[in-house]
Amino acid sequence: MSNGSTDRSYRRDQVVSIINSVIHRVSQPQDLPHDVLLHELHDLKQIMEDLRYQLGNTAADSVLSEHIPSAHDELEAVVGATEAATESILGACENILNAVQKKAPDMGHVVETEITGIYEACTFQDITGQRISKVITTLKAIDAKVSGLLNSIGANDDGQNAPALPTHAPSLLNGPALPQGGGLSQDEIDRLLDGM
Amino acid sequence: MSINPLTASILVVDDYTTMRRVIRNLLGQIGFKNIDEATDGTMALSLIQDKAYNLVISDWNMEPMTGFDLLKAVRGANNNVPFIMVTAESKTENIIAAKQAGVNNYIVKPFSAETLKSKMTTVLGAF
Numbered sequence: 001m002s003n004g005s006t007d008r009s010y011r012r013d014q015v016v017s018i019i020n021s022v023i024h025r026v027s028q029p030q031d032l033p034h035d036v037l038l039h040e041l042h043d044l045k046q047i048m049e050d051l052r053y054q055l056g057n058t059a060a061d062s063v064l065s066e067h068i069p070s071a072h073d074e075l076e077a078v079v080g081a082t083e084a085a086t087e088s089i090l091g092a093c094e095n096i097l098n099a100v101q102k103k104a105p106d107m108g109h110v111v112e113t114e115i116t117g118i119y120e121a122c123t124f125q126d127i128t129g130q131r132i133s134k135v136i137t138t139l140k141a142i143d144a145k146v147s148g149l150l151n152s153i154g155a156n157d158d159g160q161n162a163p164a165l166p167t168h169a170p171s172l173l174n175g176p177a178l179p180q181g182g183g184l185s186q187d188e189i190d191r192l193l194d195g196m
Numbered sequence: 197m198s199i200n201p202l203t204a205s206i207l208v209v210d211d212y213t214t215m216r217r218v219i220r221n222l223l224g225q226i227g228f229k230n231i232d233e234a235t236d237g238t239m240a241l242s243l244i245q246d247k248a249y250n251l252v253i254s255d256w257n258m259e260p261m262t263g264f265d266l267l268k269a270v271r272g273a274n275n276n277v278p279f280i281m282v283t284a285e286s287k288t289e290n291i292i293a294a295k296q297a298g299v300n301n302y303i304v305k306p307f308s309a310e311t312l313k314s315k316m317t318t319v320l321g322a323f
Binding site: 081112115116120122123125127129130171172173174175176177182183184185186189193196 | 210212214215217218221222225255256257262264284285286287288289290291292293295301302303304305306307308309311
Protein backbone atom coordinates (compact mmCIF):
# COMPACT_ATOMS: atom_id res chain seq x y z
CA MET A 1 0.00 0.00 0.00
CA SER A 2 2.77 2.45 0.86
CA ASN A 3 5.09 3.09 -2.01
CA GLY A 4 6.26 6.57 -1.10
CA SER A 5 3.97 8.24 -3.59
CA THR A 6 2.23 11.35 -2.32
CA ASP A 7 -0.50 11.84 -4.90
CA ARG A 8 -2.85 8.97 -3.99
CA SER A 9 -6.33 9.08 -2.56
CA TYR A 10 -7.75 6.57 -0.11
CA ARG A 11 -11.32 5.52 0.24
CA ARG A 12 -12.76 5.61 3.71
CA ASP A 13 -13.36 1.86 3.69
CA GLN A 14 -9.65 1.23 2.95
CA VAL A 15 -8.57 3.32 5.92
CA VAL A 16 -11.19 1.76 8.21
CA SER A 17 -10.09 -1.70 7.10
CA ILE A 18 -6.45 -1.05 8.01
CA ILE A 19 -7.39 0.48 11.38
CA ASN A 20 -9.68 -2.47 12.17
CA SER A 21 -6.92 -4.86 11.23
CA VAL A 22 -4.44 -3.14 13.55
CA ILE A 23 -6.99 -3.07 16.40
CA HIS A 24 -7.75 -6.74 15.89
CA ARG A 25 -4.10 -7.73 15.96
CA VAL A 26 -3.33 -5.60 19.03
CA SER A 27 -6.34 -7.06 20.88
CA GLN A 28 -5.03 -10.59 20.29
CA PRO A 29 -1.40 -10.28 21.35
CA GLN A 30 -0.90 -14.03 21.44
CA ASP A 31 -1.33 -14.16 17.68
CA LEU A 32 0.54 -10.93 17.05
CA PRO A 33 2.98 -11.22 14.19
CA HIS A 34 5.24 -8.30 14.98
CA ASP A 35 6.36 -7.62 11.41
CA VAL A 36 2.75 -7.53 10.08
CA LEU A 37 1.69 -5.08 12.77
CA LEU A 38 4.64 -2.87 12.00
CA HIS A 39 3.79 -3.00 8.32
CA GLU A 40 0.18 -1.93 8.91
CA LEU A 41 1.19 0.83 11.29
CA HIS A 42 3.58 2.06 8.63
CA ASP A 43 0.71 2.08 6.13
CA LEU A 44 -1.38 4.16 8.52
CA LYS A 45 1.46 6.63 8.96
CA GLN A 46 1.80 6.87 5.18
CA ILE A 47 -1.93 7.55 4.81
CA MET A 48 -1.70 10.38 7.34
CA GLU A 49 1.26 11.94 5.56
CA ASP A 50 -0.37 11.63 2.15
CA LEU A 51 -3.60 13.17 3.45
CA ARG A 52 -1.72 16.07 5.02
CA TYR A 53 0.09 16.63 1.71
CA GLN A 54 -3.14 16.54 -0.31
CA LEU A 55 -4.91 18.92 2.07
CA GLY A 56 -1.99 21.29 1.82
CA ASN A 57 -2.10 21.10 -1.97
CA THR A 58 -5.69 22.26 -2.11
CA ALA A 59 -4.56 25.58 -0.58
CA ALA A 60 -7.99 25.82 0.99
CA ASP A 61 -6.95 28.79 3.10
CA SER A 62 -6.88 30.91 -0.07
CA VAL A 63 -10.69 30.62 -0.19
CA LEU A 64 -10.82 32.77 2.96
CA SER A 65 -7.77 34.90 2.34
CA GLU A 66 -8.23 35.58 -1.37
CA HIS A 67 -11.38 34.35 -3.09
CA ILE A 68 -14.09 35.42 -0.63
CA PRO A 69 -12.66 38.95 -0.10
CA SER A 70 -12.25 39.35 -3.87
CA ALA A 71 -15.86 38.35 -4.55
CA HIS A 72 -17.02 40.60 -1.72
CA ASP A 73 -15.16 43.60 -3.18
CA GLU A 74 -16.48 42.97 -6.68
CA LEU A 75 -20.09 42.67 -5.48
CA GLU A 76 -19.73 45.83 -3.40
CA ALA A 77 -18.48 47.62 -6.51
CA VAL A 78 -21.49 46.30 -8.45
CA VAL A 79 -23.85 47.64 -5.79
CA GLY A 80 -22.06 50.99 -5.82
CA ALA A 81 -22.08 51.31 -9.61
CA THR A 82 -25.74 50.31 -9.84
CA GLU A 83 -26.69 52.84 -7.18
CA ALA A 84 -24.69 55.61 -8.88
CA ALA A 85 -26.24 54.84 -12.28
CA THR A 86 -29.75 54.81 -10.81
CA GLU A 87 -29.11 58.15 -9.11
CA SER A 88 -27.85 59.66 -12.38
CA ILE A 89 -30.79 58.39 -14.42
CA LEU A 90 -33.39 59.46 -11.84
CA GLY A 91 -31.75 62.87 -11.54
CA ALA A 92 -31.76 63.33 -15.30
CA CYS A 93 -35.45 62.34 -15.51
CA GLU A 94 -36.35 64.79 -12.75
CA ASN A 95 -34.44 67.61 -14.49
CA ILE A 96 -36.18 66.87 -17.81
CA LEU A 97 -39.59 66.76 -16.14
CA ASN A 98 -38.86 69.99 -14.29
CA ALA A 99 -37.84 71.76 -17.52
CA VAL A 100 -40.95 70.49 -19.32
CA GLN A 101 -43.32 71.50 -16.49
CA LYS A 102 -41.80 74.97 -16.28
CA LYS A 103 -41.71 75.28 -20.05
CA ALA A 104 -38.10 76.42 -19.68
CA PRO A 105 -36.85 78.48 -22.62
CA ASP A 106 -33.75 76.29 -22.92
CA MET A 107 -35.77 73.10 -22.62
CA GLY A 108 -34.23 71.59 -25.75
CA HIS A 109 -30.74 72.05 -24.40
CA VAL A 110 -31.68 70.70 -20.97
CA VAL A 111 -33.27 67.60 -22.48
CA GLU A 112 -30.27 66.93 -24.73
CA THR A 113 -27.79 67.37 -21.86
CA GLU A 114 -29.74 65.12 -19.52
CA ILE A 115 -30.15 62.45 -22.19
CA THR A 116 -26.38 62.45 -22.66
CA GLY A 117 -26.09 61.90 -18.91
CA ILE A 118 -28.47 58.95 -19.14
CA TYR A 119 -26.38 57.43 -21.96
CA GLU A 120 -23.26 57.79 -19.84
CA ALA A 121 -24.96 56.23 -16.83
CA CYS A 122 -26.04 53.22 -18.89
CA THR A 123 -22.40 52.18 -19.33
CA PHE A 124 -22.61 50.72 -15.82
CA GLN A 125 -24.18 47.59 -17.30
CA ASP A 126 -20.97 46.64 -19.11
CA ILE A 127 -18.78 47.18 -16.05
CA THR A 128 -21.07 45.35 -13.61
CA GLY A 129 -21.41 42.49 -16.09
CA GLN A 130 -17.66 42.05 -16.11
CA ARG A 131 -17.50 42.23 -12.31
CA ILE A 132 -20.18 39.54 -11.95
CA SER A 133 -18.24 37.35 -14.40
CA LYS A 134 -15.26 37.67 -12.04
CA VAL A 135 -17.43 36.55 -9.11
CA ILE A 136 -18.62 33.53 -11.10
CA THR A 137 -14.98 32.61 -11.77
CA THR A 138 -14.30 32.93 -8.04
CA LEU A 139 -17.23 30.64 -7.19
CA LYS A 140 -15.86 28.05 -9.63
CA ALA A 141 -12.46 28.26 -7.91
CA ILE A 142 -14.09 27.72 -4.50
CA ASP A 143 -16.08 24.79 -5.89
CA ALA A 144 -12.87 23.23 -7.20
CA LYS A 145 -11.12 23.63 -3.85
CA VAL A 146 -14.04 22.14 -1.89
CA SER A 147 -14.12 19.19 -4.30
CA GLY A 148 -10.37 18.79 -3.83
CA LEU A 149 -10.80 18.69 -0.05
CA LEU A 150 -13.61 16.13 -0.31
CA ASN A 151 -11.46 13.98 -2.58
CA SER A 152 -8.55 14.20 -0.16
CA ILE A 153 -10.62 12.75 2.67
CA GLY A 154 -12.36 10.27 0.37
CA ALA A 155 -15.78 11.85 0.87
CA ASN A 156 -16.69 12.45 -2.75
CA ASP A 157 -19.49 10.08 -3.56
CA ASP A 158 -18.67 9.87 -7.22
CA GLY A 159 -15.02 9.10 -6.57
CA GLN A 160 -13.97 11.50 -9.30
CA ASN A 161 -10.79 13.48 -9.10
CA ALA A 162 -11.10 17.10 -8.14
CA PRO A 163 -11.75 19.38 -11.09
CA ALA A 164 -8.82 21.48 -12.17
CA LEU A 165 -8.72 24.92 -10.61
CA PRO A 166 -9.63 27.68 -13.02
CA THR A 167 -6.52 29.24 -14.40
CA HIS A 168 -5.92 32.90 -13.75
CA ALA A 169 -6.93 35.21 -16.55
CA PRO A 170 -4.12 36.17 -18.87
CA SER A 171 -2.33 39.20 -17.49
CA LEU A 172 -3.91 41.60 -20.00
CA LEU A 173 -7.47 40.46 -19.28
CA ASN A 174 -8.07 41.62 -15.73
CA GLY A 175 -11.47 43.20 -16.20
CA PRO A 176 -12.46 46.40 -14.44
CA ALA A 177 -10.22 47.38 -11.54
CA LEU A 178 -11.82 47.89 -8.14
CA PRO A 179 -12.36 51.52 -7.12
CA GLN A 180 -9.22 51.36 -4.94
CA GLY A 181 -7.67 48.54 -6.90
CA GLY A 182 -4.73 49.73 -8.94
CA GLY A 183 -6.35 50.73 -12.23
CA LEU A 184 -5.37 54.00 -13.88
CA SER A 185 -7.75 56.94 -14.23
CA GLN A 186 -8.39 58.55 -17.62
CA ASP A 187 -6.03 61.42 -16.72
CA GLU A 188 -3.28 58.98 -15.74
CA ILE A 189 -3.80 57.05 -18.99
CA ASP A 190 -3.57 60.28 -20.99
CA ARG A 191 -0.30 61.20 -19.27
CA LEU A 192 1.09 57.71 -19.84
CA LEU A 193 0.22 57.83 -23.56
CA ASP A 194 1.64 61.34 -23.90
CA GLY A 195 4.91 60.13 -22.40
CA MET A 196 5.34 57.24 -24.81
CA MET B 197 -6.91 67.56 -40.67
CA SER B 198 -10.66 67.36 -40.32
CA ILE B 199 -13.40 64.88 -40.98
CA ASN B 200 -16.98 65.23 -42.11
CA PRO B 201 -19.29 63.45 -39.65
CA LEU B 202 -21.96 63.09 -42.30
CA THR B 203 -19.77 60.97 -44.55
CA ALA B 204 -17.36 59.38 -42.08
CA SER B 205 -17.91 55.73 -41.28
CA ILE B 206 -17.21 54.36 -37.82
CA LEU B 207 -17.04 50.76 -36.62
CA VAL B 208 -18.08 50.17 -33.00
CA VAL B 209 -16.89 46.84 -31.56
CA ASP B 210 -18.23 45.63 -28.21
CA ASP B 211 -19.77 42.39 -27.00
CA TYR B 212 -22.30 44.26 -24.83
CA THR B 213 -25.35 45.36 -26.78
CA THR B 214 -26.00 48.17 -24.30
CA MET B 215 -22.50 49.59 -24.74
CA ARG B 216 -22.74 49.52 -28.55
CA ARG B 217 -26.10 51.30 -28.29
CA VAL B 218 -24.72 53.92 -25.89
CA ILE B 219 -21.70 54.64 -28.11
CA ARG B 220 -23.87 54.73 -31.24
CA ASN B 221 -26.23 57.23 -29.58
CA LEU B 222 -23.38 59.39 -28.30
CA LEU B 223 -21.83 59.40 -31.77
CA GLY B 224 -25.20 60.32 -33.19
CA GLN B 225 -25.44 63.29 -30.84
CA ILE B 226 -22.20 64.71 -32.20
CA GLY B 227 -23.28 64.19 -35.77
CA PHE B 228 -21.97 60.79 -36.85
CA LYS B 229 -24.65 58.68 -38.48
CA ASN B 230 -22.74 56.11 -40.55
CA ILE B 231 -22.01 53.58 -37.84
CA ASP B 232 -21.51 49.83 -38.13
CA GLU B 233 -21.37 47.44 -35.20
CA ALA B 234 -19.48 44.22 -34.46
CA THR B 235 -19.79 41.96 -31.43
CA ASP B 236 -16.17 40.80 -31.30
CA GLY B 237 -12.81 41.08 -33.01
CA THR B 238 -13.46 38.37 -35.56
CA MET B 239 -16.61 40.01 -36.87
CA ALA B 240 -14.90 43.40 -36.83
CA LEU B 241 -11.89 42.15 -38.76
CA SER B 242 -14.16 40.77 -41.44
CA LEU B 243 -15.96 44.13 -41.74
CA ILE B 244 -12.67 46.05 -41.82
CA GLN B 245 -11.40 43.86 -44.64
CA ASP B 246 -14.47 44.75 -46.70
CA LYS B 247 -14.83 48.44 -45.92
CA ALA B 248 -12.53 51.42 -45.38
CA TYR B 249 -13.57 52.88 -42.02
CA ASN B 250 -12.54 56.30 -40.79
CA LEU B 251 -12.41 55.10 -37.19
CA VAL B 252 -12.63 51.92 -35.15
CA ILE B 253 -13.84 52.17 -31.55
CA SER B 254 -13.26 48.84 -29.86
CA ASP B 255 -13.67 47.18 -26.48
CA TRP B 256 -10.77 44.98 -25.32
CA ASN B 257 -12.30 42.03 -23.47
CA MET B 258 -14.33 40.03 -25.98
CA GLU B 259 -14.49 36.45 -27.20
CA PRO B 260 -13.39 34.74 -29.32
CA MET B 261 -11.17 37.57 -30.58
CA THR B 262 -10.28 40.39 -28.20
CA GLY B 263 -10.00 44.02 -29.19
CA PHE B 264 -6.26 43.80 -28.56
CA ASP B 265 -5.93 40.90 -31.00
CA LEU B 266 -8.09 42.84 -33.46
CA LEU B 267 -5.75 45.82 -33.16
CA LYS B 268 -2.70 43.63 -33.78
CA ALA B 269 -4.38 41.94 -36.75
CA VAL B 270 -5.35 45.28 -38.28
CA ARG B 271 -1.89 46.75 -37.86
CA GLY B 272 -0.35 43.46 -39.02
CA ALA B 273 -2.22 43.92 -42.28
CA ASN B 274 -0.66 47.39 -42.64
CA ASN B 275 -4.03 49.02 -42.08
CA ASN B 276 -3.60 52.40 -40.39
CA VAL B 277 -7.26 53.03 -39.65
CA PRO B 278 -7.54 55.22 -36.52
CA PHE B 279 -8.22 52.93 -33.58
CA ILE B 280 -9.53 53.96 -30.16
CA MET B 281 -9.69 51.35 -27.41
CA VAL B 282 -12.65 51.84 -25.05
CA THR B 283 -12.30 49.38 -22.22
CA ALA B 284 -12.50 48.66 -18.51
CA GLU B 285 -8.93 47.34 -18.65
CA SER B 286 -7.02 50.12 -16.92
CA LYS B 287 -3.75 48.55 -15.80
CA THR B 288 -0.52 50.19 -16.90
CA GLU B 289 0.56 47.08 -18.82
CA ASN B 290 -2.65 47.24 -20.88
CA ILE B 291 -2.09 50.83 -21.94
CA ILE B 292 1.57 50.16 -22.80
CA ALA B 293 0.70 47.01 -24.76
CA ALA B 294 -2.05 48.78 -26.68
CA LYS B 295 0.19 51.70 -27.51
CA GLN B 296 2.96 49.40 -28.67
CA ALA B 297 0.43 47.54 -30.83
CA GLY B 298 -0.54 50.79 -32.53
CA VAL B 299 -3.60 52.14 -30.73
CA ASN B 300 -4.29 55.83 -31.39
CA ASN B 301 -6.04 56.57 -28.14
CA TYR B 302 -7.38 54.82 -25.07
CA ILE B 303 -10.56 55.49 -23.10
CA VAL B 304 -11.26 53.77 -19.80
CA LYS B 305 -14.84 52.77 -18.93
CA PRO B 306 -16.99 54.23 -17.57
CA PHE B 307 -16.43 57.31 -19.70
CA SER B 308 -18.19 60.57 -20.40
CA ALA B 309 -19.51 61.83 -23.72
CA GLU B 310 -17.02 64.68 -23.46
CA THR B 311 -14.10 62.24 -23.14
CA LEU B 312 -15.25 60.32 -26.21
CA LYS B 313 -15.59 63.50 -28.25
CA SER B 314 -12.25 64.83 -27.03
CA LYS B 315 -10.35 61.64 -27.96
CA MET B 316 -12.07 61.47 -31.33
CA THR B 317 -11.02 65.04 -32.02
CA THR B 318 -7.45 64.18 -31.06
CA VAL B 319 -7.42 61.20 -33.40
CA LEU B 320 -9.51 62.51 -36.31
CA GLY B 321 -9.00 66.23 -36.08
CA ALA B 322 -11.80 68.76 -35.82
CA PHE B 323 -15.28 67.78 -36.93
